[in-house]
Amino acid sequence: MIDILNNSFGWNVTEFIEYDRIVDYFKNLRKDNEYIVSLDDRIYIENSDFNYSSTRAYNSMNSILNNPNDYKILQRNGLDLKEQNFNLKESIINSWKKDIIICDDWLFSWDTLTDVINKEIKDYVKEIRVILNFSGKEDLNWIPIKSMLEPTECIDWLDERDLFYWTKNWWASFKNWVDMNWLPYISSTEIALKKASIPEKKSKQFCQNMLDLNIDIWSEISNSLNKVIRLMDLPRISYLEAKYDKKIDIINILELEKNNI
Numbered sequence: 283m284i285d286i287l288n289n290s291f292g293w294n295v296t297e298f299i300e301y302d303r304i305v306d307y308f309k310n311l312r313k314d315n316e317y318i319v320s321l322d323d324r325i326y327i328e329n330s331d332f333n334y335s336s337t338r339a340y341n342s343m344n345s346i347l348n349n350p351n352d353y354k355i356l357q358r359n360g361l362d363l364k365e366q367n368f369n370l371k372e373s374i375i376n377s378w379k380k381d382i383i384i385c386d387d388w389l390f391s392w393d394t395l396t397d398v399i400n401k402e403i404k405d406y407v408k409e410i411r412v413i414l415n416f417s418g419k420e421d422l423n424w425i426p427i428k429s430m431l432e433p434t435e436c437i438d439w440l441d442e443r444d445l446f447y448w449t450k451n452w453w454a455s456f457k458n459w460v461d462m463n464w465l466p467y468i469s470s471t472e473i474a475l476k477k478a479s480i481p482e483k484k485s486k487q488f489c490q491n492m493l494d495l496n497i498d499i500w501s502e503i504s505n506s507l508n509k510v511i512r513l514m515d516l517p518r519i520s521y522l523e524a525k526y527d528k529k530i531d532i533i534n535i536l537e538l539e540k541n542n543i
Contacts, residue, residue: 286491290484307430317379321386340456360462381408388414388439438479448516463521468492493540500533
């Protein structure tokens with residue numbers, strides 16, 4: 283994957299941040315009296331006090347490309363944040379820990395944090411901790427921000443999960459009728475350009491190479507399970523049922539997607 287990314291830019295542009303390094307960063311800062319709110323669903327913090335689920339849910343697939351401000355902050359299951367915010371408040375009230383620490387993977391806009399740090403808990407939030415801080419700011423409304431890294435010349439931040447079909451908590455999400463769907467950053471040259479910052483001239487080759495890698499991985503999964511994985515087994519990409527029969531093998535879908543790029 284790193285080789286494919288580097289080849290797209292023509293030099294060794296990719297800096298890989300090891301998962302264990304991220305886990306240790308959050309772990310080493312933690313104090314016993316801190317109430318830890320993880321905004322990334324426990325991915326980097328196993329024993330957080332509250333696992334907050336959120337995503338930018340675009341109103342359509344078209345909005346992701348052509349209307350990037352057409353979204354709402356929702357839970358990853360597509361539900362409103364209201365009940366989750368209420369549960370967070372109740373959990374904090376019932377906890378002996380009074381110093382609230384908000385932890386997230388990266389900070390660029392303030393959308394999610396603004397929704398989480400509402401007026402009920404604002405006065406109790408002592409710090410915001412992130413892996414990457416792209417904002418250039420040291421605080422959010424006087425709440426200090428502690429960052430593992432503060433890159434000044436970063437092209438983009440990608441999770442590996444953004445580049446593979448059917449991984450947890452990944453990609454750009456959008457509402458398809460009532461269902462949440464998730465669009466991988468390799469599904470089109472336009473998505474690769476706008477969501478993963480892949481150079482336009484190299485975006486087609488990048489997508490095709492990444493789809494080959496997806497095919498290899500899904501072949502291994504199918505072989506290890508001794509099972510054909512079909513589109514209907516993967517509801518988060520149900521938007522593809524508009525193009526393909528829901529009984530089609532995921533590997534065949536990836537082959538067809540590759541040929542259509």
